[in-house]
Amino acid sequence: MFFALTEDQQEFGSAVRTYLAERFDLDAVRAYFEAPATNDAGNLDGLWKAAGEQGWLAVTVPEEHDGLGLGLVEAQVIARALGAGVAPGPWRGTVLAAEAIRLAGSAEQQARWLPRLATGEAVGALGYSRSVEYGQTADVVVTPEGLLTGFTATPVGSYDRTTRLARVEGGSTEALPGDASSLEARATVLVAADLVGIAREALTRTVDYDKEREQFGVPVGSFQAIKHALADLHVGITMAEHAALYAAHAVDAGLDDADLAVSVAKAKASDVALASTAAMIQYHGGIGYTWEHEAHFFYKRAKRLAGQYGTADAHRERIAALTL
Amino acid sequence: MDLTFTAAEEEFRSELRAWLSAHIPAEWRRPGFWESLSDEESFGLRRDWERDKALAGFAGIQWPTEYGGRGGTPGMKAIYDVEMVLADAPRTVNPLGLTFLAPTVMAIGTDAQRKEIIGPMLRNEVIWCQGFSEPGAGSDLAALTTRGVRDGDDFVVNGQKVWTTNAVHGDKIFTLVRTTPGSQKHRGISMLLIDMHQPGVDARPLKQMSGASEFGEVFFDDARVPATDVLGAVDEGWRTAMLLLSFERGASGMSQYTEFRRQYDEIAAVAKKLGRDRDPVIRGKLARVLTELECLRLHAMHILTQTEQGRDLGFEASMTKLQWSEASQDLWEVFDDVLGEDVTLEELDDLDLTPFNAQAMWSRSVTIWGGSSQVQRNVTAERVLGLPR
Numbered sequence: 001m002f003f004a005l006t007e008d009q010q011e012f013g014s015a016v017r018t019y020l021a022e023r024f025d026l027d028a029v030r031a032y033f034e035a036p037a038t039n040d041a042g043n044l045d046g047l048w049k050a051a052g053e054q055g056w057l058a059v060t061v062p063e064e065h066d067g068l069g070l071g072l073v074e075a076q077v078i079a080r081a082l083g084a085g086v087a088p089g090p091w092r093g094t095v096l097a098a099e100a101i102r103l104a105g106s107a108e109q110q111a112r113w114l115p116r117l118a119t120g121e122a123v124g125a126l127g128y129s130r131s132v133e134y135g136q137t138a139d140v141v142v143t144p145e146g147l148l149t150g151f152t153a154t155p156v157g158s159y160d161r162t163t164r165l166a167r168v169e170g171g172s173t174e175a176l177p178g179d180a181s182s183l184e185a186r187a188t189v190l191v192a193a194d195l196v197g198i199a200r201e202a203l204t205r206t207v208d209y210d211k212e213r214e215q216f217g218v219p220v221g222s223f224q225a226i227k228h229a230l231a232d233l234h235v236g237i238t239m240a241e242h243a244a245l246y247a248a249h250a251v252d253a254g255l256d257d258a259d260l261a262v263s264v265a266k267a268k269a270s271d272v273a274l275a276s277t278a279a280m281i282q283y284h285g286g287i288g289y290t291w292e293h294e295a296h297f298f299y300k301r302a303k304r305l306a307g308q309y310g311t312a313d314a315h316r317e318r319i320a321a322l323t324l
Numbered sequence: 325m326d327l328t329f330t331a332a333e334e335e336f337r338s339e340l341r342a343w344l345s346a347h348i349p350a351e352w353r354r355p356g357f358w359e360s361l362s363d364e365e366s367f368g369l370r371r372d373w374e375r376d377k378a379l380a381g382f383a384g385i386q387w388p389t390e391y392g393g394r395g396g397t398p399g400m401k402a403i404y405d406v407e408m409v410l411a412d413a414p415r416t417v418n419p420l421g422l423t424f425l426a427p428t429v430m431a432i433g434t435d436a437q438r439k440e441i442i443g444p445m446l447r448n449e450v451i452w453c454q455g456f457s458e459p460g461a462g463s464d465l466a467a468l469t470t471r472g473v474r475d476g477d478d479f480v481v482n483g484q485k486v487w488t489t490n491a492v493h494g495d496k497i498f499t500l501v502r503t504t505p506g507s508q509k510h511r512g513i514s515m516l517l518i519d520m521h522q523p524g525v526d527a528r529p530l531k532q533m534s535g536a537s538e539f540g541e542v543f544f545d546d547a548r549v550p551a552t553d554v555l556g557a558v559d560e561g562w563r564t565a566m567l568l569l570s571f572e573r574g575a576s577g578m579s580q581y582t583e584f585r586r587q588y589d590e591i592a593a594v595a596k597k598l599g600r601d602r603d604p605v606i607r608g609k610l611a612r613v614l615t616e617l618e619c620l621r622l623h624a625m626h627i628l629t630q631t632e633q634g635r636d637l638g639f640e641a642s643m644t645k646l647q648w649s650e651a652s653q654d655l656w657e658v659f660d661d662v663l664g665e666d667v668t669l670e671e672l673d674d675l676d677l678t679p680f681n682a683q684a685m686w687s688r689s690v691t692i693w694g695g696s697s698q699v700q701r702n703v704t705a706e707r708v709l710g711l712p713r
Contacts, residue, residue: 001326001327001328001329001399001402001625001628001629001632002325002326002327002629002632003325003327003622003625003626003628003629004325004626004629004630004633073325207709207710207711210711211710211711211712218712219711219712221705221711221712222711222712222713224702226711227701227702227705227706227711228698228701228702228705230705230709230711231646231700231701231702231704231705231708231709232646232701234643234704234705234708234709235643235646235647235704238623238643239616239619239620239622239623239647240619242619242622242623242625242626243615243618243619243622245622246622246625249325249327253325260618261618264614264615264618264619267611267612267615268615268619313608315611316607316608316611316612316615317604317607317608317611319611319614319615320607320608320610320611323588323589323592323610323611323614324592324595324596324601324607324610
């Protein structure tokens with residue numbers, strides 16, 4: 001029995017976290033956040049270059065197409081680290097576009113797209129939602145019909161400005177001959193992992209603050225009302241971490257309970273991310289409600305992702321259908 | 325990622341399954357069978373069956389062979405726990421002895437204690453009780469006042485213990501006793517191994533809100549215990565108790581998942597029978613509980629992995645307890661919603677609800693015993709998250 005990340009897999013996550021801490025910290029996130037919502041470029045060039053050079057984009061691309069040939073387990077490690085850093089950029093869409101082409105593309109389509117998606121030379125997006133993440137920078141959008149190129153992207157305003165959205169219209173679609181039916185599950189797992197990263201980071205920052213912040217002459221973290229809420233969050237987030245890891249493995253390994261695992265992961269991750277980021281605001285007190293504080297980056301990103309590819313309630317209905 | 329067990333572990337599973345299927349009478353699985361027996365008959369049957377199981381080599385799965393154990397792996401223990409649930413095997417009659425006392429004796433007992441305690445326990449010749457909680461010392465265990473005074477070669481013990489599992493069936497009780505008069509908190513306490521078959525010990529059943537009596541009270545009135553029957557050092561009983569409680573980490577989330585998942589499926593079947601499975605509110609609530617149960621299963625795989633890797637789980641046991649106890653309590657609250665106004669009935673459309681009701685009542689206890697949810701949250705907040713006391 002080995003239900004855990006290997007050292008190599010953990011290393012992937014620490015590399016992303018270290019890069020973000022040193023090169024794209026919350027000040028950089030803020031600069032991006034405060035740029036006009038319709039501005040797609042901002043200050044992402046360095047981050048995107050790193051994503052290509054450090055293999056974050058190549059993670060699931062087969063080695064024959066210049067990728068690392070790893071799986072969804074490794075991809076969710078990266079997703080979690082990016083969520084913890086509330087990092088912007090079209091990483092998820094590019095990885096998922098590559099996944100669609102890997103799973104269902106012809107040899108020619110794979111040769112044409114995968115090496116470029118793996119380095120970041122080409123940007124991908126997943127067009128399963130009305131508002132497409134980074135539709136404005138994407139070279140190719142994967143839709144249920146296939147690969148969409150030559151489209152027009154119109155930016156869409158959104159209060160989660162850690163991510164840019166666009167409405168995509170026109171263009172031409174090239175069918176994918178194979179079976180990409182697991183793509184939505186893969187997308188859901190990566191969103192769940194991002195949410196788990198957000199939730200854990202929000203809790204860590206809140207715990208750190210409440211150890212220091214004093215009221216009534218003592219740290220507010222010594223009050224049981226706060227302790228119990230934070231303890232419950234720790235338990236819930238730990239469970240969501242297990243659930244995201246298991247779902248990634250279940251999808252990759254084609255386990256019988258993969259559908260259930262994905263819905264469990266998304267339902268749990270959505271719930272704990274909303275709860276943890278709301279707690280981050282509440283247990284910072286008034287400062288947590290300000291624009292100046294970073295709590296709203298986490299809260300707003302959690303809001304959007306909690307709704308993406310099915311809310312917690314929608315996934316619970318799937319769980320009910322699978323088990324009743 | 326490797327979610328499988330080794331070939332040797334799977335071989336063990338087959339052997340255990342074969343033994344269980346050959347040794348559990350079909351009659352025992354008949355609904356209402358155990359309820360038709362008196363407490364005495366039921367306990368006796370389980371006691372003998374468990375002895376036979378031990379003699380067949382299916383006990384002390386992870387214990388060293390020198391103590392009569394099987395010398396198995398953590399994976400075998402997890403398999404054992406799950407298979408016992410799947411086979412509807414009777415529950416152990418010696419839970420406190422097997423889970424807590426035996427590993428403590430192996431760790432710090434004298435050679436004589438190891439010989440005298442472990443073998444007879446495995447064969448159920450001695451049923452062990454735990455004497456920790458008192459009327460004035462629950463979550464605040466160090467407030468205990470049961471006292472032992474040295475008299476020649478003995479300690480003379482006076483006081484009262486409560487919430488004692490199997491009190492009326494117990495032969496011996498490992499008991500926390502204040503052996504230094506006037507000592508405070510966790511100092512001056514010893515763990516005494518007291519014979520319950522003596523005039524100074526009176527064990528009484530405690531009738532629970534479910535109507536059952538798994539617990540009892542034990543009164544000590546000049547009970548005598550030889551001064552040699554101390555586990556660990558005299559006045560170092562708190563240290564012994566902390567070591568003993570640390571063995572709770574072996575608690576198997578996998579078998580709990582197996583058990584609770586069965587209960588979920590039974591509740592789902594009742595919901596279907598009553599047409600309540602189409603109510604979106606009920607569906608959402610059931611799915612919410614199932615999510616927590618699946619998380620419990622994954623958490624158990626995580627714990628097993630960490631154990632196999634030889635990692636110290638620290639205070640993670642508090643999280644495990646919170647997850648399983650709160651999830652199982654939530655599950656039985658959904659059952660209330662399924663039944664609506666019929667929730668308290670003993671029978672509904674020829675469906676016997678009494679086993680469900682017993683479980684629903686029991687679910688109120690699980691967030692109290694073994695460290696209440698509030699205590700576990702304190703431990704998690706202070707010891708894991710590092711929040712100030």
